[in-house]
Amino acid sequence: MDNESQYSGYSYKSSHSRSSRKHRDRRDRHRSKSRDSSSRGDKSVTIQTPAEPLLDAESTRGDDRDDNWGETTTVVTGTSEHSISNEDLTRLTKDLEESTPLECKRFVGPALGGCLSFFALVTPLAFLILPQVLWRDTLEPCGTPCEGLYVSLAFKLLVLLISSWALFLRPPRATLPRFFVFRCLLMVLVFLFVASYWLFYGVRVLEPREPDYRGIVEYAASLVDALLFIQYLALVLLEVRHLQPAFCLKVVRSTDGASKFYNVGHLSIQRAAVWVLDRYYSDFSVYNPATLNLPKSILSKKMTGFKVYSLDENTTNNSTGQSRAMIAAAARRRDNSHNEYYYEEAEMERRVRKRKARLVVAVEEAFTHIKRLQEDEAASSPKHPREVMDPREAAQAIFAPMARAMQKYLRTTRQQGFHSMESILTHLQFCITHNMTPKAFLERYLAPGPTMQYQQQNGRGRQWTLVSEEPVTSALRQGLVFSLRRVDFSLVVTVTPLPFLRLGEEFIDPKSHKFVMRLQSETSV
Amino acid sequence: MSFVPGQPVTAVVQRIEIQKLRQGDKLILGFSIGGGIDQDPGQNPFSEDKTDKGIYVTRISPGGPADVANLRMGDKIMQVNGWDMTMVTHDQARKKLTKQKEDVVRLLITRKSLEETVRLQLKSMLS
Numbered sequence: 272m273d274n275e276s277q278y279s280g281y282s283y284k285s286s287h288s289r290s291s292r293k294h295r296d297r298r299d300r301h302r303s304k305s306r307d308s309s310s311r312g313d314k315s316v317t318i319q320t321p322a323e324p325l326l327d328a329e330s331t332r333g334d335d336r337d338d339n340w341g342e343t344t345t346v347v348t349g350t351s352e353h354s355i356s357n358e359d360l361t362r363l364t365k366d367l368e369e370s371t372p373l374e375c376k377r378f379v380g381p382a383l384g385g386c387l388s389f390f391a392l393v394t395p396l397a398f399l400i401l402p403q404v405l406w407r408d409t410l411e412p413c414g415t416p417c418e419g420l421y422v423s424l425a426f427k428l429l430v431l432l433i434s435s436w437a438l439f440l441r442p443p444r445a446t447l448p449r450f451f452v453f454r455c456l457l458m459v460l461v462f463l464f465v466a467s468y469w470l471f472y473g474v475r476v477l478e479p480r481e482p483d484y485r486g487i488v489e490y491a492a493s494l495v496d497a498l499l500f501i502q503y504l505a506l507v508l509l510e511v512r513h514l515q516p517a518f519c520l521k522v523v524r525s526t527d528g529a530s531k532f533y534n535v536g537h538l539s540i541q542r543a544a545v546w547v548l549d550r551y552y553s554d555f556s557v558y559n560p561a562t563l564n565l566p567k568s569i570l571s572k573k574m575t576g577f578k579v580y581s582l583d584e585n586t587t588n589n590s591t592g593q594s595r596a597m598i599a600a601a602a603r604r605r606d607n608s609h610n611e612y613y614y615e616e617a618e619m620e621r622r623v624r625k626r627k628a629r630l631v632v633a634v635e636e637a638f639t640h641i642k643r644l645q646e647d648e649a650a651s652s653p654k655h656p657r658e659v660m661d662p663r664e665a666a667q668a669i670f671a672p673m674a675r676a677m678q679k680y681l682r683t684t685r686q687q688g689f690h691s692m693e694s695i696l697t698h699l700q701f702c703i704t705h706n707m708t709p710k711a712f713l714e715r716y717l718a719p720g721p722t723m724q725y726q727q728q729n730g731r732g733r734q735w736t737l738v739s740e741e742p743v744t745s746a747l748r749q750g751l752v753f754s755l756r757r758v759d760f761s762l763v764v765t766v767t768p769l770p771f772l773r774l775g776e777e778f779i780d781p782k783s784h785k786f787v788m789r790l791q792s793e794t795s796v
Numbered sequence: 797m798s799f800v801p802g803q804p805v806t807a808v809v810q811r812i813e814i815q816k817l818r819q820g821d822k823l824i825l826g827f828s829i830g831g832g833i834d835q836d837p838g839q840n841p842f843s844e845d846k847t848d849k850g851i852y853v854t855r856i857s858p859g860g861p862a863d864v865a866n867l868r869m870g871d872k873i874m875q876v877n878g879w880d881m882t883m884v885t886h887d888q889a890r891k892k893l894t895k896q897k898e899d900v901v902r903l904l905i906t907r908k909s910l911e912e913t914v915r916l917q918l919k920s921m922l923s
Contacts, residue, residue: 791839792886793854795828796893 387458388435391465391498395424398472398491406480413485420488427495434502438510445545448737449744452539453508461501468494513538518747519767522547522555526760527562529555534769540753541743547764548735548755552726556719558760561685626680627717633676634709637669643706666700681716689725690716733757805882807906808914809874814865816899823896826860827853827867832886842870844908850874851881851889853905868907875904
């Protein structure tokens with residue numbers, strides 16, 4: 272069990288085992304959820320610390336565990352088509368809350384889902400084997416038709432197994448706040464289905480010790496057929512239905528207005544939230560808190576308003592009048608801050624361009640100092656003994672001349688929090704290894720990249736809060752607005768349906784393309 | 797001077813007679829024409845109605861026969877020696893004007909100011 276502080280809610284596929292990661296996610300989710308208000312106090316945003324590998328735009332939190340998560344929402348992390356039901360989970364959480372440590376809870380969900388699927392897959396085989404074991408003597412022998420059924424049964428089970436593996440045995444990429452309606456529906460269906468088959472089997476076959484073996488084999492085959500159809504239903508509900516686009520989501524980041532439009536199909540709000548967050552990490556440029564505010568020099572001018580003194584002895588009903596007077600006076604006062612803003616922007620742009628030019632030149636020069644050693648040149652090295660370096664040393668060797676220009680540039684564009692010296696060296700080493708040009712090396716620094724570029728790959732989950740006025744399992748519809756909140760910014764998502772398209776047809780005869788010259792001639796007579 | 801297809805065109809016209817001038821072995825009139833049913837009427841700077849495909853006088857050489865005969869730039873030529881000029885191509889108009897066997901052309905031209913003048917006259921006569 273690991274004790275480092277981590278986040279749940281949006282875990283990535285990592286090298287850690289699925290269950291342990293889910294365990295971490297679940298625990299941290301609950302912990303952070305309940306301590307939401309207090310955690311803002313111990314937020315620590317690390318900027319400008321070279322030792323710290325990356326600025327985690329999502330702030331770090333305290334480390335201590337919180338066991339008082341009285342959880343009212345449940346999470347279903349299904350792994351196969353037969354994932355555990357919500358009812359089972361709530362029952363289990365109530366049982367396990369005080370008694371077992373958190374890690375056991377991690378295994379419960381997937382284990383039960385796996386059990387249910389295993390149970391469903393083994394049932395047909397059990398149907399076949401039990402009569403053979405229990406009352407073999409009284410069974411009517413059945414020849415070729417049974418063998419045909421055996422073969423088809425075997426292949427159908429194989430197909431079921433492979434497709435379950437292919438489609439459903441994937442580590443989940445998100446934990447949702449409420450249960451996933453379709454998944455729960457499906458595993459309830461499977462459970463009821465298999466249970467009813469067992470019921471009938473028990474009553475009609477086991478009790479009277481039915482001798483007609485062929486009928487039993489056909490019964491088992493029908494169960495497998497029905498399981499295949501349930502899997503088809505699962506495929507359609509979980510994978511296919513939301514593929515056809517039906518809505519257009521506008522995602523706006525609340526701090527700097529970066530926005531994108533996406534087309535999605537019919538999803539519930541929570542699934543749409545996960546979908547949007549998927550796209551957020553690769554489409555949106557990284558959130559840089561340092562670029563948000565107007566320079567102080569401009570804002571400070573606005574602060575110096577003038578005070579309004581009321582000479583009336585009756586001050587109670589004058590407060591609104593006073594504030595209104597102040598606002599009106601402030602509006603009337605000639606405001607030149609837009610002027611300063613314009614010049615400040617121009618100045619900043621000029622400065623950035625100057626630094627960028629210096630950086631580009633420095634990097635180009637630095638790259639000319641090394642070149643790749645060819646294989647045949649190594650043989651001729653006794654003539655000019657050159658020091659052979661591996662990429663890391665080569666990167667360190669050429670980093671020195673460009674370090675200053677790079678640092679100044681990053682500082683001007685306020686990106687210094689995102690790149691530490693170590694990360695720049697690593698990137699330089701990477702570029703040298705892959706024969707990249709200086710321009711390719713600089714691509715990472717000249718423009719703020721998507722958030723994915725700055726994520727650490729240590730399997731930390733990302734905590735997002737879904738804020739919505741509607742219940743999050745309801746489907747998307749027009750005019751819905753929900754937002755995804757992190758600690759210091761949020762994404763506001765608006766839903767509009769895609770317009771209905773009436774496509775008409777117009778046939779153009781290929782022979783109808785004829786042209787004449789537009790003349791405007793003037794003739795003298 | 798707008799024209800409705802199928803309806804007769806009515807306009808106030810002025811009769812101008814131009815004597816051709818011999819220059820070398822050619823008889824010239826001393827002005828340039830533009831327009832025609834095969835031309836782009838939208839580029840005609842002189843017409844009021846930009847769908848008018850009639851023949852317009854675009855340039856008068858100063859001191860030439862047309863200038864002497866009081867032809868003005870911007871005049872629309874309605875007839876040349878009895879030949880209609882309102883529905884002809886540019887080339888047909890040129891041919892009608894440059895017949896080498898004729899040494900005088902009698903044009904019927906119309907211009908906006910003619911209409912104004914006539915209207916004013918009528919008003920003054922009636923009042």
